[in-house]
Amino acid sequence: MRATIIADVSAPAEVAAAEQWLARWREALASCPEDLGCGCCVHIWDVDAPEAALAELPAALRAESDWSRAGAT
Numbered sequence: 001m002r003a004t005i006i007a008d009v010s011a012p013a014e015v016a017a018a019e020q021w022l023a024r025w026r027e028a029l030a031s032c033p034e035d036l037g038c039g040c041c042v043h044i045w046d047v048d049a050p051e052a053a054l055a056e057l058p059a060a061l062r063a064e065s066d067w068s069r070a071g072a073t
Contacts, residue, residue, distance in 0.1 A: 001049060001050070001051055001054055001071060002031075002046070002047070002048050002049075002067055002068045002070060002072075003046075003049060003054055003057065003062055003068050003071075004044065004045070004046050004062070004063045004064065004065040004067050004068045005018055005021075005022075005043075005044065005045045005046075005047060005061050005062065005063070006037070006042055006043070006044050006061065006063040007043045008041070009041050010041070014060065014061060015043060017058050017060075018043060018061050021053075021056065021057055021058075024053075025049060025050075025056075028049065028053055029047050029048060029049050030048040030049070031046070031048035032045060032047045032048070033046060044063075046065065046068070048071065
């Protein structure tokens with residue numbers, strides 16, 4: 001399942017939650033490029049993850065994008 005993850009740099013708890021999730025699930029991801037965000041204000045990852053992984057992703061980190069919509073069924 002495709003998802004877009006966005007963490008606001010000004011919210012350290014968001015960044016930490018995203019990094020922890022990625023560390024836990026990176027090996028199970030079918031796709032996870034490097035950070036697509038600028039890094040000065042946002043971190044963005046487009047991932048293709050198992051349903052179980054996305055169930056553990058905090059809702060505040062999920063965003064809709066062309067990437068995530070393309071994977072919708």
